[in-house]
Amino acid sequence: MSLDALTDEIEATYADLGEECTVALDRETRNELALLATALEPESTDELLRRAVHMLFQTTVDTGKLDFQLRSGYDVTYDEYLSGMTYDEMTGANNYPQLDDERRYQF
Template sequence: MSLDDLTEDIEAQYADLGDELDIELDRETRNELAMLSVALEPEETDELLRRGIHMLFQTAVDTGNLDFHLRSQYDVTYDEYLSGMTFEEMTGGQFPQPQQNDDRRYQF
């Protein structure tokens, strides 16, 4: 898969989510959501869902977990997705730089 495949999949998933998300909560999740609602007092419970997704996403980016999964499934990283081009495209396929035989720097 490629960067274009990833972009298409994200756009399709975003469209599928729509304006509402209907989910069933298990007992543990319902209890945790109730605790967070009481402690953080959001205007709506949906706000906690948004915050939770932001935190999970940021953690996945910070730990490299997102890059690991993107690399294994699409052969790209999150940075490549953001820039719209692969690392090879950015560097012209020249990374790492070819070793230069520059013996002159050691001559006196």
């Protein structure tokens, strides 16, 4: 997999999600959401769910789990995804000329 494959899959998933996402809640999640809604008094529970996604995302980035998953599946990191280039492309590591071993040490 590559950076282009990751970008394509993210765009496809984004389109599939649409504007609204229906989620079935188990008993424990419903109880925790009710407690948070009562304590924090948001305008709607949708706001709490948006915050929860943001917190999970930030925690996943901060702990390095996102980079691990991206490196395992796509051989890129989150920073590479944000920049649109791999580290090798950024540093020019792929642009070194081929070495000619026969003439390498000749002056």
